[in-house]
Amino acid sequence: MNDANLTMTVPIAPPALSDQPFLTVRDLHVEFAAQQPLFGRYRSPVRAVNGVSFSVPRGQTLGLVGESGAGKSTAARAILKLVQVQSGQIVVGGQDVTALPTRALDGYRRQVQVVFQDPYSALNPSHVVGEIVGELVTHHRRVRxxxxxxxxxxxxxxxVGLGPHLMERLPGELSGGQRQRVAIARALAVEPRLIVCDEPTSALDVSIQSQIINLLEDLQARKGLTYLFITHNLAVARHISHTLGVMYLGYLVEMGPTERVYTQPAHPYTAMLLAANPVPDPVQQRQRAALRQMYRQGVEPPSPTRLPPGCPFANRCPLVMDICRRTMPAPSEAPGGGMVRCHAHSNEAAPSQRAG
Ligand SMILES: Nc1ncnc2c1ncn2[C@@H]1O[C@H](COP(=O)(O)OP(=O)(O)O)[C@@H](O)[C@H]1O
Ligand code: SF4
Ligand SMILES: [Mg+2]
Structure with missing residues (x-):
């Protein structure tokens, strides 16, 4: 889907936006141990999430974008308490949930739900819709x-826009869009306050994608839901997110108000992602094609088990400086608002090394 496909209407005026964070993640690190030794030598762990920090105000959406393997889903799974974190802090609704004991998980799942990319694998194929949604109603609301x-x-x-007659249907009898609506209804059954959406529209046809995005926006406006919305589709991210974060090899390399990140990207990696995204305007399209030429096409990113000491984007970056290969840039303020991790914007690079 490109920007032109995503002409959507928001049926309900959004409520006044809150500044109160509902979800806060501080300096999150998640590693996966290497499973087996390779040629007798122990492999280094996969550093899937490296010092990620963000907060999402109540009732708003943080979009997370980045190529496959960037660590988006792992960050989401850490918030959902599905993977162990090495270090850092996760605060949801004012409660530090980083080290939540197992007995408290049930209560936590009443606040935080998830909608995955593939609703088919997330729904029990042998249960009818009434049972799939109903079992969560029974579990969390004690209604038999x-x-x-x-x-x-x-x-x-x-x-979620579905008629009651669908209660008797099996997931296999529904369309992809209907299945995703059932997955959303099931998430709503526990009256959550935060929904993690991990590529919820990526498996759907373009026209259906827009409907699901509209539905999620409508639900947010009506219920004040907070979303962490993961997608590799920048047009979708632009449409739904109040704030946009960009991940690369486990690092959050840029974050800021969505329009600023989209129209004035500060990090060269964000600019590269945008350049790869088709736009209807031919002038903009030519500019993006010229920008694409600047990047080192076909150069592979470093392995997440052997991240370099400096910036992980250095081997693909047209603005690379000496300091980039030695030191990972610290977060600094991005021009126009938000944060960027790039020496071209930090004070650490000597003036002579700075990119213009
Ligand atoms: N269970 C796991 N065991 C080992 N490595 C994993 C596991 N899950 C994810 N990874 C690795 O962590 C990195 C981040 O993956 P992921 O969070 O799925 O990225 P994204 O969602 O951005 O595509 C990748 O290198 C991936 O191979
Ligand atoms: S820190 Fe250096 S290599 Fe990394 S994105 Fe910025 S300019 Fe490029
Ligand atoms: Mg993922």
């Missing part, structure tokens, strides 16, 4: 199967 629960399920289905 029966007419009262059916009414709650029908209401949840209606909230």
């Amino acid at each position: 199967a029966g007419r009262a629960r059916d009414e709650i399920v029908a209401d949840l289905l209606q909230q």
Whole structure:
């Protein structure tokens, strides 16, 4: 999907935006141990998330973009308490959940839900929709199967634009868009306050993608939901996110107000991602093609088990300086707002080394 495909309407005026963070992540590190030794030597762990920090105000959306393997899903899984974190802090609704004991997980899952890319694998294929949504209603709201629960399920289905007749259907009898709506209804069943959306539209047709994005926006406006929205589609990210974060090899390399990041990218990697994104305007398209020429095409990023001491983008970056190969840039203020990790914007690079 490109920018032209995503002409959407938001049916309900968004509420006044809050500045109160609902989700805060501080200096998060997640590593995966190497499974087996290679030629008798122990392999280094995969450093999937490296010192990521962000916060998402209540009722807003933080979009996370970046190529496959950037660590987006791992960061999300850490927030969902599905992977162990090496260090850092995760605060949700004012509660530090970094070291939540197992017995507290059930209560946590009432606040935080997830919608994945592939609704088919997330829905039990042998259960009808009424059961799939209903079992969470029973578990979290203590309403047993029966007419009262059916009414709650029908209401949840209606909230995601599905009729009550679908309660008797199996996931295999639904379209991809309907399945994703059921997955959203199931997430809503526990009345969460934060929904982690991990590529929720990537497996859907373009026209259906827009409908699901509109639905998520509508639900956010009505319920004040907070979203962490992961996508590799920049047009989708631009549409839905209040703030946009860009990840590269486990690092959050840039973050800021979505329009600023999109129209005035500060990090060369963000500029590269944008240059790869088709736009309808032929002049802009030519500019992006020229920008694409500047990047080292076909150069592989370093392995996440052997990250270089300096900037992980150095071997692909047209602005690379000596300092970039030695030192990882610290976060600094990005022109126009937000944060960037790049020596071209930091005070650490000597003036003679700075890119113009
Ligand atoms: N369970 C796992 N075990 C080992 N390595 C993993 C595991 N999950 C993810 N990784 C690695 O962590 C890095 C980040 O992956 P991921 O978070 O899935 O990225 P993204 O969602 O941005 O595509 C990748 O190098 C990936 O191979
Ligand atoms: S720190 Fe250096 S190599 Fe890394 S993105 Fe900035 S200019 Fe390029
Ligand atoms: Mg992923």
